[in-house]
Amino acid sequence: MFNFTIDKTPKKDLSNDKTYDLIVLGGGPAGLNAALYAKRKNLDVIIVANEIGGQLNNTKDVDNYLGFKAVDASRLIEAFQSHVNTFDVPTLTGVYVKEIQKSDNLFVISLSTGETLSSKTIIYTLGGNPRKLGVKGEKEFQSRGVSYCVTCDGPFFKNKVVAVIGGGNSAVDAAIDLAQIAKQVVLIQRSQLRADQSSVLKLQSLPNVQIHLETDVLSFNGQDVLKSLSLYDKHHESTIELDVDGVFVEIGNIPNSDLASEFVLRNDQKEIITNELQETKTKGFYAAGDVTSMPHKQVIIAASQGAIAALQAAIYINKGE
Ligand SMILES: Cc1cc2nc3c(=O)[nH]c(=O)nc-3n(C[C@H](O)[C@H](O)[C@H](O)COP(=O)(O)OP(=O)(O)OC[C@H]3O[C@@H](n4cnc5c(N)ncnc54)[C@H](O)[C@@H]3O)c2cc1C
Known part of the structure; x- marks a missing residue:
């Protein structure tokens, strides 16, 4: 453990003319870990998510996240969020991303609130959902069989x-x-x-x-x-x-990748294709977690991909490309 000081000053200016280093889209395990790593690299980062925790909100227990034996999923979400909060990362929740555009080398995000945000880089972690059968009793017995x-x-x-x-x-x-x-x-x-x-x-x-x-x-x-x-x-x-x-x-996964379609390549299941550094076909646009073509949809994998994307975004920004 090093004893350096990290700038924890909250930067909550959401005005249109501000340009963030990085906007993390999504507040599941991938997005939260991306924001944590980005902030520790001193990037000016903001999280935009409809709901913190993502798919973990749909389950009760998690038994396979290293360091947390048989943990209640809501407690795991709290642990993730409170860790990120110690770095005062501005977080917009309860909002939907509506559109992503690129203008003058900046990414511009339009939100359901009517606001726009702009940034030099994006980490796209909007996740997905398992496809449901849609028959009687399925919802009622989820996590109970x-x-x-x-x-x-x-x-x-x-x-x-x-x-x-x-x-x-x-x-x-x-x-x-x-x-x-x-x-x-x-x-x-x-x-x-x-x-x-x-x-x-x-x-x-x-x-x-x-x-x-x-x-x-x-x-x-x-x-x-x-x-x-x-x-x-x-x-x-x-x-x-x-x-x-x-x-x-086991009838498939529905990735939330449509908003990224202009910036990425997708496979036939509409999952985003990245390289091992979470880069996509667009410079400065990274993707991580369940929205990608990684076949193993797991919390620890999403979180680690978020970390990789953030470290790569920091290198990209520091190069000033
Ligand atoms: C029932 C169930 C049980 C599971 N159990 C386990 C388990 O025990 N262990 C394990 O390792 N994994 C488990 N998983 C898988 C795990 O939850 C996922 O792998 C993980 O959550 C993926 O994280 P993510 O950040 O990539 O995406 P997600 O968790 O899907 O998060 C996506 C984020 O994007 C946001 N978002 C989406 N669209 C928009 C939009 N348009 N605008 C704004 N925000 C948006 C969401 O609100 C959310 O914050 C389970 C999944 C399910 C469904």
Whole structure:
């Protein structure tokens, strides 16, 4: 620990003519860590976010963030935010970013409040959301049996019966992972499997995996926690009641990347493509966290990408390009 003094003077001037070194868009793990690293590099930085904490607001417990065993997600958000607050980073919350433009080598952000902000660099961390099935009971049993993340919640289902919904690579890989943990895994797909052939063959070879194709999920059922799924087998035209301890919905992620489309390249799932320094095709425009094509959507990964982006933005600004 070095004993240097960091300028903690709040700079909360939001007037139109001020130019920030950096605007961090998003206040999830990626954005908060980006702001922390940027401020410690003495950048004049502001965070703009609809809601601090991002997707962590949608879950109860986090069991895999280093240094925090089985922590309540809201406590993790508080810990992140209070750490950032010690550096007095100005933060605009409860606002939406509406548009990003570039003018005279500066980025100009239009907000839902009608204000605009300008900066030399942007770190874009608007995240995303897991795609939902949208059937009865799904929302009610989220975090009480229904999960969207095997890496996050798989270990809670050791020796239990779980279902995985979906037929793409992420669903098949999730089912393969879960087969090492759970007693039984049932993969449910409304049509045919779309995953890579090698993954499908691996899945089919596992003794504790059952595959139901051409099967729709009708509802998630239970009392306090999820107990069963109601399914419709389209091939046999019959309904099935499947008892489960947990369900993993693995039907994709919806990244909030549209606002960046002019400045970045995106893959076919609309995730932003960056290099290993979180740079995009536009100089001074970085992206980090779940909005990127990084396949592992995790708090620690989003936070570390935010740090990389901030360090890179500091180098870019100090070079005065
Ligand atoms: C139910 C659930 C459980 C999870 N459990 C775990 C777990 O146990 N462990 C783990 O490591 N990971 C877990 N994750 C994944 C983890 O939450 C994400 O990987 C992480 O939050 C990604 O951080 P991020 O900063 O990239 O994006 P996000 O968390 O998505 O944050 C995006 C930010 O952008 C803001 N934003 C979006 N659009 C706009 C806009 N137009 N204008 C202004 N602001 C905007 C949001 O308000 C938010 O502040 C879970 C995810 C879910 C959904």
